[in-house]
Amino acid sequence: MNRAGNERFQETEKALTDAFLELLEEKELSEITVSELCRRCGIHRSSFYLHFTDIYAMMERIEEGMADYYGKLFGTGGEDYDLADRFIRFFSFIESHKSFYKVYWFRSSDLRVLNAVLKDENREAMRQTAKKMGIEDEEALAYHQTFFKAGLAALIGQWLIRDCRETPDEMLEVLRKEYKGRNI
Secondary structure (H helix, E strand, O other): OOOOOOHHHHHHHHHHHHHHHHHHHHOOHHHOOHHHHHHHHOOOHHHHHHHOOOHHHHHHHHHHHHHHHHHHHHHOOOOOOOHHHHHHHHHHHHHHOHHHHHHHHHHOOOOHHHHHHOOHHHHHHHHHHHHHOOOOOHHHHHHHHHHHHHHHHHHHHHHHHOOOOOOHHHHHHHHHHHOOOOOO
């Protein structure tokens, strides 16, 4: 039986995901059908439904995977924690998946990818970064995170509207200018 741990199952899911991301390059989310996706992959509709309940569930699963990536990217702290490098990788990842993010960013009310950056497991890395910025107590950190998340969401949204015309390095500079005098 084809199960989630099975290599063929995983290959099919990857093929579906890749085809879905390709279709997002070509058309709106609401125009993508399960039949079209299956034709593109050369699989039966029943195989699709072993993986996902519908196109929107597929979108959510992709979002969860990307949120996991961000959580890991920003999660480890320590002396060698290079926040600038992590933001370059963050912007590069969004840029390389901009078709997905153009849909996701403007359809989701809960931007899980940003929640993943600010999740509790990353608390120590956030404290270290906040300390460098002069933010010492937990309450101030909580307010800063709320403000930062909203600002970063707006910044990325504007960048996506502009079709990611700026490079990830240029986006880091935009972020740095907003935090003049802070260590980003």
